[in-house]
Amino acid sequence: MIHEQPQSPAAAAPPELAEAAAKLRVLTGQLMRRLRAASEGEGVTLSQAAVLSRLDRHGPATTVALARAERVRPQSMGATVGALEEEGLVQRSPHPTDRRQAIMSLTDKGRRQLTEVRRTREGWIAQALGERLDEREQAVVIEALDLLARLAEDEA
Amino acid sequence: MIHEQPQSPAAAAPPELAEAAAKLRVLTGQLMRRLRAASEGEGVTLSQAAVLSRLDRHGPATTVALARAERVRPQSMGATVGALEEEGLVQRSPHPTDRRQAIMSLTDKGRRQLTEVRRTREGWIAQALGERLDEREQAVVIEALDLLARLAEDEA
DNA sequence: TATTGTTATACTCTATAACTATA
């Protein structure tokens, strides 16, 4: 690759980055399906598990705040937290001053469910990282995750 | 209970790997939604675009082979290639010796569509990688993608 | 019997649109 090719229709990105983009696309799809498969038979779906995990890490939050954090529409998040509430895994409390808002928090049952989720759903990833990669490779993956997260969260 | 692991109930994985697993889960979901959003209004859906891309890179293939490669069920892949065929983006030819099989290949229209797909769908990733990361960081991401792909493809 | 592929059905995830209640 010495000269630029001004007439190339798909140009703009150098081929190794285009290849990386294609790999990332494939990887994302496969991870999504593995995560979904791993979370089956657990009583909670993938997106429900994501909410449980987030509530545990960042504390109680409103539906809208959860939607922003996971980058889904508030209506989508509403369906997810609604299902969790029906199963008694989260509970809603009124906001102290703003009566429009409802604050969702984990119940004890939700916390127990989360323990199970972590073991089975995120567990295989953590295990694979630990068993299949040496320390340098683990460090590479960990740094790359932060870099990619930065890209994914950039602007819209 | 388990006396081999006296401490944490969710143990087994060191905390930094558990954290990496959680980050990977969040990243995967966000990338999936971004990819889907980027492929809207293109005439092909995300999984259809994946098939076009694969046919271009690896040549003609049967439904079952495509399903294995993308790690979906043959029935699911059947629906995807069926839609592509209806739009004239792929065509099916009989297998020379096995009349059960049908070999799918890109049409000229499919190839043109793919060019468009690459520009818009994988384009934003390639562009972000090029613009937001320096060369060392790009190398880290590229290596990590290969490592993660290895993990994702390991055993079932 | 095993493999390729199809048809039928259902669930998850997410979206847009239209609405109510509160600020």
Next chain:
DNA sequence: TATAGTTATAGAGTATAACAATA
């Protein structure tokens, strides 16, 4: 007007189950 949330509807993506045709 703006924000938090709900309800209704739809499409993408995938799965399982049952089946037909071919090897």
